[in-house]
Amino acid sequence: MRALFICIWALCCSIQAVCQQKSSVFFKWNNDNSNYPGYFLAENISQEKNGIIWLGGREGLLRFDGKHFQPFASLPFDSTTIPGNYIAAQHINGNYLYGGTFATGFFAMNLTSLKVKNISLLGPQVGNKFTVTSIISHKKDSLWIACSRKQLICVDKNNFKIRPNFKIHPLPNNTIDSGTIFNIQLTQHDPGKLWLLTDKSILLANSQTGEYASFKFSIKSKNGQFISLENATSITEDSDSTAIVGFFNHGLIKWNFRNNTYQHFDYPILKAGISNNVVNKIIFKSPNEYFVSTSNSGLFIFNSISNIFRKQEVSNNSQPDPFSEPTRELFKDKNGGIWITMIGGIAYWHPAY
Secondary structure, three states: HHHHHHHHHHHHHHHHHHHHHHOEEEEEEEOOOOOOOOOOOOEEEEEOOOOOOOEEOOEEEEEEEOEEEEEEOOOOOOEEEEEEOEEEEEEEEOOEEEEEEEOOOOEEEEEEOEEEHHHHHHHHOOOOOOOOEEEEEEOOOOEEEEEEEEEEEEEEOOOOEEOOOOOOOHHHHHHHOOOOOOEEOOOOOOOOOOEEOOOEEEEEEEOOOOOOOEEOOOOOOOOOEEEOOOOOEEEEEOOEEEEEEEOOOOOEEEEOOOEEEEEEEEOOOOOOOOOOOEEEEEEEEEEEEEEOOOOOOOOEEOOOOOEEEEEEEEEEOOOOHHHHHEEEEEEEEOOOOOOEEEEEEEEEEOOOO
């Protein structure tokens, strides 16, 4: 905890300097300057109230206290460890980290004892033989969980029983017509509704009635053929009627979801733009501006008014630009700083807004 306090104090001092000098602060941890395991590629990130960072990926979990990285892996015949090493989703609420794995089920970790409880959400017949792809909180006592067999369920955090009164009703054969759900997000302007990002489309679902609308997108290629935009990776609302949506291999769109019209942005983009079509994450920067994380091309800023992209760079020219590297997950903390997962490490960046 002393190391964490010192790290947070240093960051706070740097952030205060940012506010006074309008310059950015950047820190990066990898296996050259810390005990970050070089093999670990973080695919998701969450943060405790005390500042501790949790990273999930295909090699288990990493806990970062501001100085040291502590790995958590699945151990045979030990039910107090995570059920599998491929962490597909994680979510912190209160004193628990809720985690979902690829093909080995769901777990809850007590953040004080760091002990794990493996939970058979779908009953003893299924056991832990299912995949969890996304987890979010629903009010104070429930979780929305997207999983491979039931698609989407709402469970009570106290006993982990499925709550039938909060349910997106599946179509026959327990499948939603628009594919497997990979991401759940609460809407910003419509209370009680959820964005569900699938491998086929985007759903806007009512968590009370179970009804949903399905949206699919396509673009016209140079040879005149229509290409479906699938595998949406991230969505951020721009207003009460528009959203910015990123896709795997298809850039992004600015979408009016009230009348279902959209404008597509892909490579090549005039003036300046994304030189790689894989968009991993989109988060809010400032009114009408968004950080866009891409594979192989780093971090961009998208202005939804001018429709112009610009490459993000660290203001300190004495160091190589870290945002030319692939950036994956973005997580904004309460101080306005951004945690960024990269190949071979993670970074903390407080931009000069």
